[in-house]
Amino acid sequence: xxxxxxxxxxxxxxxxxxxxxxxxxxxxxxxxxxxxxxxxxxxxxxxxxxxxxxxxxxxxxxxxxxxxxxxxxxxxxxxxxxxxxxxxxxxxxxxxxxxxxxxxxxxxxxxxxxxxxxxxxxxxxxxxxxxxxxxxxxxxxxxxxxxxxxxxxxxxxxxxxxxxxxxxxxxxxxxxxxxxxxxxxxxxxxxxxxxxxxxxxxxxxxxxxxxxxxxxxxxxxxxxxxxxxxxxxxxxxxxxxxxxxxxxxxxxxxxxx
Amino acid sequence: xxxxxxxxxxxxxxxxxxxxxxxxxxxxxxxxxxxxxxxxxxxxxxxxxxxxxxxxxxxxxxxxxxxxxxxxxxxxxxxxxxxxxxxxxxxxxxxxxxxxxxxxxxxxxxxxxxxxxxxxxxxxxxxxxxxxxxxxxxxxxxxxxxxxxxxxxxxxxxxxxxxxxxxxxxxxxxxxxxxxxxxxxxxxxxxxxxxxxxxxxxxxxxxxxxxxxxxxxxxxxxxxxxxxxxxxxxxxxxxxxxxxxxxx
Numbered sequence: 001x002x003x004x005x006x007x008x009x010x011x012x013x014x015x016x017x018x019x020x021x022x023x024x025x026x027x028x029x030x031x032x033x034x035x036x037x038x039x040x041x042x043x044x045x046x047x048x049x050x051x052x053x054x055x056x057x058x059x060x061x062x063x064x065x066x067x068x069x070x071x072x073x074x075x076x077x078x079x080x081x082x083x084x085x086x087x088x089x090x091x092x093x094x095x096x097x098x099x100x101x102x103x104x105x106x107x108x109x110x111x112x113x114x115x116x117x118x119x120x121x122x123x124x125x126x127x128x129x130x131x132x133x134x135x136x137x138x139x140x141x142x143x144x145x146x147x148x149x150x151x152x153x154x155x156x157x158x159x160x161x162x163x164x165x166x167x168x169x170x171x172x173x174x175x176x177x178x179x180x181x182x183x184x185x186x187x188x189x190x191x192x193x194x195x196x197x198x199x200x201x202x203x204x205x206x207x208x209x210x211x212x213x214x215x216x217x218x219x220x221x222x223x224x225x226x227x228x229x230x231x232x233x234x235x236x237x238x239x240x241x242x243x244x245x246x247x248x249x250x251x252x253x254x255x256x257x
Numbered sequence: 258x259x260x261x262x263x264x265x266x267x268x269x270x271x272x273x274x275x276x277x278x279x280x281x282x283x284x285x286x287x288x289x290x291x292x293x294x295x296x297x298x299x300x301x302x303x304x305x306x307x308x309x310x311x312x313x314x315x316x317x318x319x320x321x322x323x324x325x326x327x328x329x330x331x332x333x334x335x336x337x338x339x340x341x342x343x344x345x346x347x348x349x350x351x352x353x354x355x356x357x358x359x360x361x362x363x364x365x366x367x368x369x370x371x372x373x374x375x376x377x378x379x380x381x382x383x384x385x386x387x388x389x390x391x392x393x394x395x396x397x398x399x400x401x402x403x404x405x406x407x408x409x410x411x412x413x414x415x416x417x418x419x420x421x422x423x424x425x426x427x428x429x430x431x432x433x434x435x436x437x438x439x440x441x442x443x444x445x446x447x448x449x450x451x452x453x454x455x456x457x458x459x460x461x462x463x464x465x466x467x468x469x470x471x472x473x474x475x476x477x478x479x480x481x482x483x484x485x486x487x488x489x490x491x492x493x494x495x496x497x498x499x500x501x502x503x504x505x
Contacts, residue, residue: 156338159313163332164352164397174351178342256341256377 043225051225052232059226060214065233068211071127071199075134076191082135083142083187088180090143091150107140112198120206130202137198142187149183181253189246196238261400261433262324263287268316270305278458279305285452285461289324292427292434294444297454303437304335306459307403310435323401331399331432333407337386339378339393346374349393360396368392368422384415388422395426402427404436408443420447445486465490 027045034044043051055061090097090104116133123129153176161171203212211230218226263286270280279302287293297303308314310321311332339348349361365371368388378386387407394402404423408416424447427434438444444451445467453463467486 156334156336157340159308160332160334160338162313163311163330164393166351170351174340174343174347178340181342253342256343256379 040222041224043228047225048228048232051223052229055226055229060209061230061233064209064211064214064230065237067209068199068203069237071130071134071203071210072192072195075131075138075199076188076195078131078135079138079142079191079195080184080188083139083191084146084184086139087143087146088150091147092153097147104140104143107136108144112137112201116198116202116205125206127207130199130207133202134195134198138191138195141194142191145183145187145190146180149180153179178253181249185246185250185253189242192238192241196234261328262289263310263401263433263435264322264324265310266320266322268306268309268320270302270309270314270316280309281458281460283459283461287433287435290431290433292424292436292447292449294448294451295435295437295454296441296444296451297439297459298456299439301454301457302459303439303454304405306454307332307405307435307437311403325400328400329397331394331397331402333390333394333402333404335405335407335409337378337390339386339389341378344375344377345370345381345389348378348389349396352393352397364392364396367395367426383411384419387411387415387419391419391423391426395430395432398430399432401433401435404434406438409438409440423447441490442483442487445490446483 031045034042034047052061086100086104090100112133115136119129119133119136123132157175157179158171161175166175199210200212200215203210204216205212207213211234215227215230218224218230265283265285265287268280268283268285269278271278283306295303295306305314309316311330339345340351343351346361346365349364350356350358353360362371362374365374368391370385370388370392373381373385378389381389390407407423408419411419420443426432436444436447441451448467450467451465452461453465454460455462
């Protein structure tokens with residue numbers, strides 16, 4: 001890391017006490033509202049925490065979350081990989097963009113539910129169909145973001161690489177891809193939130209395990225506290241992924257910019 | 258290491274599918290270790306000429322030939338063009354085929370940037386960035402170095418320091434230099450030979466050979482020696498200078 005090199009563009013992180021303060025305020029608001037209304041449709045924070053304890057120890061919460069996480073991870077990896085390759089190719093080759101542009105618009109606008117239902121009908125109620133449905137839904141948005149990134153790469157920096165005869169690997173690693181990192185990050189953040197949601201719908205419609213299936217079961221029994229308990233875990237997992245994966249990458253790509 | 262000769266033979270370059278001619282039949286031979294300045298008005302095609310020599314633009318076969326098959330080519334662009342996400346040291350290491358921290362350290366010391374090796378480009382001043390691009394060019398020990406108005410946006414004292422540094426390093430490395438500028442003073446100060454280009458489509462309209470080995474770089478455009486050169490040039494070639502200085 002640079003000695004004394006300061007990046008004026010790096011956004012300062014909010015102090016931890018501010019984040020904790022906002023979180024506590026939201027919890028207090030929820031608890032207060034639940035106590036005020038006293039209706040079964042809005043369980044309090046304490047009732048939700050009790051449900052969380054129950055589903056963790058007596059139910060299948062951990063197993064369901066892990067199964068869903070696995071599906072999210074596989075779908076996310078495939079969607080990022082395929083979408084990035086397509087997006088970069090479209091952004092850097094005009095002829096490929098001309099061929100693929102209409103297909104991209106079609107894929108962007110087909111409702112997610114249609115893709116999910118058709119995948120289950122054509123492939124069957126199997127894991128592959130579930131993953132494929134999620135990937136097809138996500139690839140176009142990744143491709144669009146990376147296409148824009150590839151279009152904005154600086155050809156002057158590519159000239160430097162050409163003059164100094166950099167190898168293809170070195171050019172990609174040190175010149176080209178760093179220009180796309182902010183677009184990768186935006187696509188990944190956006191992708192993760194979208195994939196989470198689509199995976200749940202996919203599980204709800206055609207799987208017998210996972211968070212989506214569990215939520216559907218709880219809906220059958222109007223187990224609102226259970227639904228909120230799963231949602232809590234869901235949000236906690238997303239926060240962990242943000243802190244462990246995205247934030248360090250974000251800080252890394254901010255260096256020097 | 259040996260410097261190279263460069264031969265440009267009837268080089269033409271057009272844009273917009275041949276509808277706009279930028280360079281029109283330029284013939285030029287550049288000798289081993291020669292420091293040549295190409296002077297011409299803005300927009301006449303000086304950068305295009307350099308980019309063609311560098312292979313960044315396509316030129317007709319055999320229009321640009323070197324005395325050796327594989328040469329080490331350096332290019333200092335108008336802008337420093339450092340990678341913003343790499344530290345200064347990483348930027349310089351980037352152009353080396355194999356890691357050589359000692360060489361990088363040595364070059365950074367030569368350009369006076371040792372203390373800034375771990376800084377990112379956005380933490381450096383304009384003059385430092387120029388010196389960094391000089392370091393990047395010289396770290397590969399280039400046989401031929403192309404320079405495209407590298408000091409144009411610098412304040413006068415900083416530009417003068419950078420010129421002195423460049424001359425020093427060129428002498429030390431025995432590099433053939435092709436330096437593009439629209440500033441006749443700068444060309445007189447640095448070159449062994451000045452080539453004057455016309456307005457676009459550019460052709461060579463005059464060449465002036467200077468014997469820099471007998472000159473003493475004072476580090477000042479207003480030195481008596483520099484003034485004498487300038488007066489001689491003005492008296493001999495008023496039309497050339499009007500053409501270049503007017504738009505420079």
